[in-house]
Amino acid sequence: MKELKIFGVITFFTLVTYWGVEPLAHSIFHPHVEPADFQFKDLEAITTTTNSDVAKGKELTSQNCIGCHSINNEGISAQVDKQTAIDNYGVFPPDLSTAGLIYESNYLANFIKHPVKAGKLEHKYDGVNKFYIMPDYSWMSNEDIHSMVAYFKSIAPTKLTNKEVFIDACGRCHNMKYDKVKADSDVTKVMGSTPPDLSMIIRSRGEHYLETFINDPQKHLKGTAMLRIGLNESAQKQVIKYLEEIGDSKKAEREAIAPYVLGFLGFMIFVSLLWKREVWSEVK
Amino acid sequence: MAHFEKARSLGEWFDQRLNTTGFIKVMMTEYWIPKDINFLWAMGMILAFTFKILIISGIFLLMYYKPDVDMAFDSVNYTIMQEVGYGWLFRHIHGVGASLVFLIIYIHMFTGIYYGSYKKGREMIWLSGMLLLILFSAEAFSGYMLPWGQMSYWAAYVITNIFGGIPVIGDELVVWIRGNFYVADSTLTRFFMLHVFLIPIAILGGIAFHFYTLRIPHVNNQKGEEIDFEEEANKYLTGRKKVSKVIPFWPVFMAKDVFVLSVFLFFFFYLTFYHFNFAMDPVNFDPANGLKTPAHIYPEWYFLWSYEVLRGFFFDIGGLKAADIGLVAFGFAQIIFALMPWLDKSPTVAPANQRPYFNAWFWIMIVILIILTIYGKLPPTGTNAWVGFYSSIAFILLFLALPIVTMKEAEKTASSIKPTGGKH
Numbered sequence: 001m002k003e004l005k006i007f008g009v010i011t012f013f014t015l016v017t018y019w020g021v022e023p024l025a026h027s028i029f030h031p032h033v034e035p036a037d038f039q040f041k042d043l044e045a046i047t048t049t050t051n052s053d054v055a056k057g058k059e060l061t062s063q064n065c066i067g068c069h070s071i072n073n074e075g076i077s078a079q080v081d082k083q084t085a086i087d088n089y090g091v092f093p094p095d096l097s098t099a100g101l102i103y104e105s106n107y108l109a110n111f112i113k114h115p116v117k118a119g120k121l122e123h124k125y126d127g128v129n130k131f132y133i134m135p136d137y138s139w140m141s142n143e144d145i146h147s148m149v150a151y152f153k154s155i156a157p158t159k160l161t162n163k164e165v166f167i168d169a170c171g172r173c174h175n176m177k178y179d180k181v182k183a184d185s186d187v188t189k190v191m192g193s194t195p196p197d198l199s200m201i202i203r204s205r206g207e208h209y210l211e212t213f214i215n216d217p218q219k220h221l222k223g224t225a226m227l228r229i230g231l232n233e234s235a236q237k238q239v240i241k242y243l244e245e246i247g248d249s250k251k252a253e254r255e256a257i258a259p260y261v262l263g264f265l266g267f268m269i270f271v272s273l274l275w276k277r278e279v280w281s282e283v284k
Numbered sequence: 285m286a287h288f289e290k291a292r293s294l295g296e297w298f299d300q301r302l303n304t305t306g307f308i309k310v311m312m313t314e315y316w317i318p319k320d321i322n323f324l325w326a327m328g329m330i331l332a333f334t335f336k337i338l339i340i341s342g343i344f345l346l347m348y349y350k351p352d353v354d355m356a357f358d359s360v361n362y363t364i365m366q367e368v369g370y371g372w373l374f375r376h377i378h379g380v381g382a383s384l385v386f387l388i389i390y391i392h393m394f395t396g397i398y399y400g401s402y403k404k405g406r407e408m409i410w411l412s413g414m415l416l417l418i419l420f421s422a423e424a425f426s427g428y429m430l431p432w433g434q435m436s437y438w439a440a441y442v443i444t445n446i447f448g449g450i451p452v453i454g455d456e457l458v459v460w461i462r463g464n465f466y467v468a469d470s471t472l473t474r475f476f477m478l479h480v481f482l483i484p485i486a487i488l489g490g491i492a493f494h495f496y497t498l499r500i501p502h503v504n505n506q507k508g509e510e511i512d513f514e515e516e517a518n519k520y521l522t523g524r525k526k527v528s529k530v531i532p533f534w535p536v537f538m539a540k541d542v543f544v545l546s547v548f549l550f551f552f553f554y555l556t557f558y559h560f561n562f563a564m565d566p567v568n569f570d571p572a573n574g575l576k577t578p579a580h581i582y583p584e585w586y587f588l589w590s591y592e593v594l595r596g597f598f599f600d601i602g603g604l605k606a607a608d609i610g611l612v613a614f615g616f617a618q619i620i621f622a623l624m625p626w627l628d629k630s631p632t633v634a635p636a637n638q639r640p641y642f643n644a645w646f647w648i649m650i651v652i653l654i655i656l657t658i659y660g661k662l663p664p665t666g667t668n669a670w671v672g673f674y675s676s677i678a679f680i681l682l683f684l685a686l687p688i689v690t691m692k693e694a695e696k697t698a699s700s701i702k703p704t705g706g707k708h
């Protein structure tokens with residue numbers, strides 16, 4: 001039929017144009033990157049190759065970390081006060097109560113041993129002219145580091161809400177204005193770039209980009225000041241879910257009413273076709 | 285004063301005072317449309333309907349939108365998208381509608397070109413249509429600025445900058461348009477006024493005028509056949525509906541339109557719910573930041589072809605600055621479609637596939653426009669820049685060649701085929 005042929009021609013040209021300005025253009029703006037690597041394979045294997053001792057880990061932590069970090073669920077507050085920390089480091093060092101739950105274990109061990117390397121920030125901190133805000137513990141044995149990781153795992157809660165994961169993992173740097181989350185930090189001074197408010201980031205970057213970006217920011221923004229956070233897969237899922245709950249809060253509603261509207265319009269197509277046939281049978 | 289009898293029904297009461305039956309006849313039941321048309325002739329009504337959708341959804345957005353650089357982004361992305369009941373739906377409808385209206389405008393326009401519906405008495409239809417295209421472009425551009433996202437800001441910056449290239453008055457003109465030396469709050473508030481008041485009113489007037497221009501020449505048909513509307517209408521009214529070459533606007537023409545419209549709306553709402561990113565650029569969900577230039581700045585898809593003609597000329601030629609050549613080419617692209625009725629020198633009104641040379645010209649034009657559109661979005665580096673350059677030149681040459689092509693065609697066909705017509 002002639003009209004179908006015309007329709008086919010128009011559809012063809014529309015799709016070619018669409019392909020060019022959407023999938024093609026985006027594949028050039030955002031070149032393909034490797035999928036997220038939740039094993040952090042580039043890092044040294046520490047937790048898999050050594051034994052651990054929770055009691056030892058606890059002792060080492062209280063000797064080395066609580067100068068800067070609080071561990072609230074053990075009733076330990078940081079020795080440094082908040083304002084001094086922010087003045088010195090730009091950020092308030094995160095509370096470590098949940099570290100054993102949200103970070104991938106071997107990543108956590110590597111971060112303690114050599115934060116700049118694990119966070120992929122060597123281009124920013126060469127350790128000669130510019131030092132990272134957290135010291136490295138490469139002088140410790142792998143076994144001791146593993147013990148601290150084991151300690152964090154032993155004290156971590158078993159479950160966190162999506163928002164709690166976000167606060168612990170991202171909340172020291174990023175605001176979430178639409179959920180009234182404010183980072184008390186002055187990161188710009190220390191890092192030279194401002195962490196954006198993440199309220200609408202799910203719409204502006206999309207889930208797909210965030211999956212690989214959070215896992216390794218350097219993949220998309222070469223040279224960026226944001227460290228690799230080292231979340232494990234389920235913690236990262238929770239963070240993205242939270243970003244979606246805030247930035248795309250009506251997604252569920254959207255997907256719930258869509259079938260009704262489309263169903264109604266499908267019915268309209270049917271009815272109007274019958275009407276058209278009826279009216280045109282008189283004239284053609 | 286005229287003599288009035290007591291009315292026996294409400295309908296009659298209005299009829300006495302407003303001549304409603306006469307009005308309905310003239311506008312609907314005895315407004316004649318050729319029978320030999322396909323669904324492309326429904327595009328005009330789809331446009332009118334989509335414009336209505338845009339107005340209604342726009343009114344809802346207007347109730348919560350705040351035209352202020354400090355509040356605009358949050359009023360859209362927080363208040364409307366998350367707090368107001370179904371605010372997100374109105375925003376999605378408005379955004380997707382604005383994009384689809386251009387898809388349909390282009391289909392409508394190329395239908396006109398394909399069937400030669402811009403000449404032999406239909407010049408005013410064509411020109412009023414071009415006026416609508418310009419108004420819709422201004423409407424879309426001003427609307428895109430309102431959410432005050434990164435693309436709002438930078439597209440406004442780049443496009444207003446273009447006017448700086450105009451000799452002598454350029455620099456002052458840019459400041460005059462922006463209301464400031466840079467894109468600022470004053471720019472936002474004036475584009476807000478244009479978007480919600482002045483341009484919509486002008487569009488309403490434009491649509492009324494466009495409809496009026498259709499009255500005397502009537503719409504074209506699939507064969508470009510000349511129809512004696514009075515005689516054919518007579519046949520229809522005396523019951524010979526099947527032999528008559530015309531149909532009334534209501535209900536026959538509209539019966540088909542409503543079907544095509546329903547299919548269109550299904551597509552429209554599918555995009556609204558599931559596939560809206562093409563119309564609501566993700567980059568625009570980052571708040572405007574005058575200090576942070578986005579990696580890629582590009583206009584919406586429907587402006588890409590003319591944007592590519594603008595930047596296609598990327599190097600100086602014979603003492604002329606690249607930017608100046610680009611600007612002239614851009615001006616050419618903006619007005620050239622309006623001149624179609626005078627560039628086409630052949631008197632034949634027929635679909636392109638029955639016009640040997642014009643047919644080739646038409647499809648080459650479509651292909652070049654699509655190439656320009658696609659390369660208008662890609663980064664203008666390396667080969668991309670050259671593709672842009674050559675296709676911009678090809679676009680210009682194509683239109684310069686149109687008078688010659690159609691003159692040759694007229695000579696060729698003068699002897700063989702009759703200029704208008706074809707049997708029914």
Ligand code: HEM
Binds near residue numbers: 327402414
């Ligand atoms: C955007 C708002 C517009 C609206 C609401 C609109 C509406 C209409 C309507 C209802 C018709 C009659 C039915 C049909 O043939 O589709 C029509 C015909 C026409 N329009 Fe438009 N139009 C618009 C824009 C344009 C543009 C941008 C052009 C091109 C420059 C254009 C050129 C024409 C032509 C040439 C015809 C006559 C078609 C024929 O004779 O077969 N219109 N328009």
